Amino acid sequence: MSRMKMKLQEKIPAYRDRISTLVKEHGQEVIDQVKVFQLYGGMRGLKCLSTDISYLDPDEGIRFRGYTIPECLQKLPKPAGAEMPYVEGHVYLLLTGDMPTEEDVKDVAQDFSERSKVPDYIYKVLADMPKDTHPMSMFSAAIVSMQRESLFVKQYEQGMSKMEYWQPMYEDAMNLMAKLPEIAAQIYRMKYRNNVIIPPKPELDFGANFAHMMGVDHPYDELSRLYFMLHSDHESGNVSAHITHLVGSALSDAYYAFSAGMNGLAGPLHGLANQEVLRWIQRVMEKMDNKVPSKESLTEFVWETLNSGQVIPGYGHAVLRKTDPRYAAQRDFALKHMPDDEMFKLVSMLYEVVPPILVEQGKAKNPWPNVDAHSGVLQWHYGVKEYDFYTVMFGVGRAIGVLSNLIWDRAVGQALERPKSLTTEMLEKAVGIK
Ligand SMILES: CC(C)(COP(=O)(O)OP(=O)(O)OC[C@H]1O[C@@H](n2cnc3c(N)ncnc32)[C@H](O)[C@@H]1OP(=O)(O)O)[C@@H](O)C(=O)NCCC(=O)NCCS
Numbered sequence: 001m002s003r004m005k006m007k008l009q010e011k012i013p014a015y016r017d018r019i020s021t022l023v024k025e026h027g028q029e030v031i032d033q034v035k036v037f038q039l040y041g042g043m044r045g046l047k048c049l050s051t052d053i054s055y056l057d058p059d060e061g062i063r064f065r066g067y068t069i070p071e072c073l074q075k076l077p078k079p080a081g082a083e084m085p086y087v088e089g090h091v092y093l094l095l096t097g098d099m100p101t102e103e104d105v106k107d108v109a110q111d112f113s114e115r116s117k118v119p120d121y122i123y124k125v126l127a128d129m130p131k132d133t134h135p136m137s138m139f140s141a142a143i144v145s146m147q148r149e150s151l152f153v154k155q156y157e158q159g160m161s162k163m164e165y166w167q168p169m170y171e172d173a174m175n176l177m178a179k180l181p182e183i184a185a186q187i188y189r190m191k192y193r194n195n196v197i198i199p200p201k202p203e204l205d206f207g208a209n210f211a212h213m214m215g216v217d218h219p220y221d222e223l224s225r226l227y228f229m230l231h232s233d234h235e236s237g238n239v240s241a242h243i244t245h246l247v248g249s250a251l252s253d254a255y256y257a258f259s260a261g262m263n264g265l266a267g268p269l270h271g272l273a274n275q276e277v278l279r280w281i282q283r284v285m286e287k288m289d290n291k292v293p294s295k296e297s298l299t300e301f302v303w304e305t306l307n308s309g310q311v312i313p314g315y316g317h318a319v320l321r322k323t324d325p326r327y328a329a330q331r332d333f334a335l336k337h338m339p340d341d342e343m344f345k346l347v348s349m350l351y352e353v354v355p356p357i358l359v360e361q362g363k364a365k366n367p368w369p370n371v372d373a374h375s376g377v378l379q380w381h382y383g384v385k386e387y388d389f390y391t392v393m394f395g396v397g398r399a400i401g402v403l404s405n406l407i408w409d410r411a412v413g414q415a416l417e418r419p420k421s422l423t424t425e426m427l428e429k430a431v432g433i434k
Helices: 003-026 036-040 069-075 087-096 102-115 120-127 135-149 151-158 166-192 206-214 220-230 239-248 254-265 273-287 295-307 325-337 342-361 372-381 387-411 424-430
Strands: 054-057 061-064
Touching: 003 087, 003 102, 003 166, 003 387, 061 069, 061 087, 061 325, 069 220, 069 325, 087 102, 087 206, 087 220, 087 387, 102 166, 120 135, 120 166, 135 166, 135 254, 135 387, 151 166, 166 206, 166 254, 166 387, 206 220, 220 325, 220 372, 220 387, 239 254, 239 387, 254 387, 273 295, 273 342, 273 372, 273 387, 295 342, 325 342, 325 372, 342 372, 372 387
Parallel strands: none
Antiparallel strands: 054 061
């Protein structure tokens, strides 16, 4: 058994006791109240989910297992001479809650490389899809096509105690995570590089192997490690995390649950915003004959977008009320590696121009940039210019958080999710409308 699975096995009993005491002794205490607007307003802010893997503070941003992004970047083990930590260490941290040692990280890396072989039939499924299929549909289809590999399903069919559910869920989740970099990179190469596939190098770490299979040189390996880590988790209420949890609550296996989550990530208000940012920036650049616009013309373009009833992609957030630290981490990377990049200059200018305009418009509760405002420009700089692909990479990162949650969901026996709905008439009556 891997060190990480052993660590979980050690931790799960005490955690189960903690949750069961909380529910048994305090199950009737009120944490939050539902307001009418929340029934129509996407349940915004309603405190009705629980996770210990990450927490999103509106002002501070994300903490992974209690650590801020700069703390993770500083404390997680790194490959020799590298700037960015191993993704494998971040997996260990999210899943177990403990900062990994070098040995722990090597163990995860070894485990991933043993699980990483993608079944050949997946490439046949992908090759048979129409050429104009969106890469996110290919990614989701590849994941759900592997559902027949699920060990959870096999063991469930044979009859298994509820206490054991987490174990095959762990195996499925790890098998899936290990295969995603290759699936993603091969989708890219199939679709945008004339189907010239670069075979994996399992001896490389998660991020470096992805960069290698994409066919992009250093420091893209550093960027990949940073990118997957930053996109891993954003507590449990965001669409991709919530769907994965919801579908998993029906005891659907990790393949079904995660592919459903990816279908949610493919929405332009969620993960697809990173491609929309690039599309929008391209439109600005085209309008300006591919020169960085002046502040005045950029201001005009932002207002034009808003006045035509569209959102400024990459700005605003459902929870955050400050600049997203994931944006800041990517900005630091850009300042170090590509300070003179024209598109980066434009993104920096947008950071100055957009927030005051959104404040003046007075609609968005958060005028500051989110993770998606920056990610595409970094990809573009290293030659990954096919922005339809960007959300797939978001999905590879997001797997780490949502699949870790799914393992813990099964470990503590999270119930089938089934909130109650009311009719409009009932609501009108409840508030005194006759
Ligand atoms: C992320 C997002 C979906 C959050 O939605 P939300 O929680 O409903 O946001 P708010 O409460 O601030 O929305 C209030 C109003 O401001 C608008 N608004 C929010 N962000 C905006 C933006 N970036 N540009 C223009 N208008 C925006 C909303 O569309 C809404 O308008 P409405 O009252 O006409 O419906 C929203 O900010 C958005 O659409 N951003 C752009 C897409 C994006 O970057 N998504 C990735 C998020 S990580």
